[in-house]
Amino acid sequence: MMGKSKGPRRKSRSVLTKRVREKGKLGLSRLLTKYEVGDKVVINIDSGIHNGMPHKRFQGKIANVVEKRGKAYVLEIPQRKTSKLVIAGPEHLKRH
Numbered sequence: 001m002m003g004k005s006k007g008p009r010r011k012s013r014s015v016l017t018k019r020v021r022e023k024g025k026l027g028l029s030r031l032l033t034k035y036e037v038g039d040k041v042v043i044n045i046d047s048g049i050h051n052g053m054p055h056k057r058f059q060g061k062i063a064n065v066v067e068k069r070g071k072a073y074v075l076e077i078p079q080r081k082t083s084k085l086v087i088a089g090p091e092h093l094k095r096h
Helices: 028-032
Strands: 040-043 062-069 072-078 083-088 093-095
Touching: 040 072, 062 083
Parallel strands: none
Antiparallel strands: 040 062, 040 093, 062 072, 072 083
């Protein structure tokens, strides 16, 4: 008997699946969008691109852009008393 998987993508079948019309290559406008420090973005994970993918618990959350690191962005997600810092690529972000 195999043990239960504890990977970062477990229980994500419905969260990280694309609808039929969303499948295929990503549009260039989504990749080339520039975000400035202080912009509000929605974390919208694209399951077809694995690089720079944040954890599935942040799917759909609204975050503030804190800084840019290479091609990726550092995001601050407010929690109840603290805030989380998440690094995500531009293909997993959408303007709020």
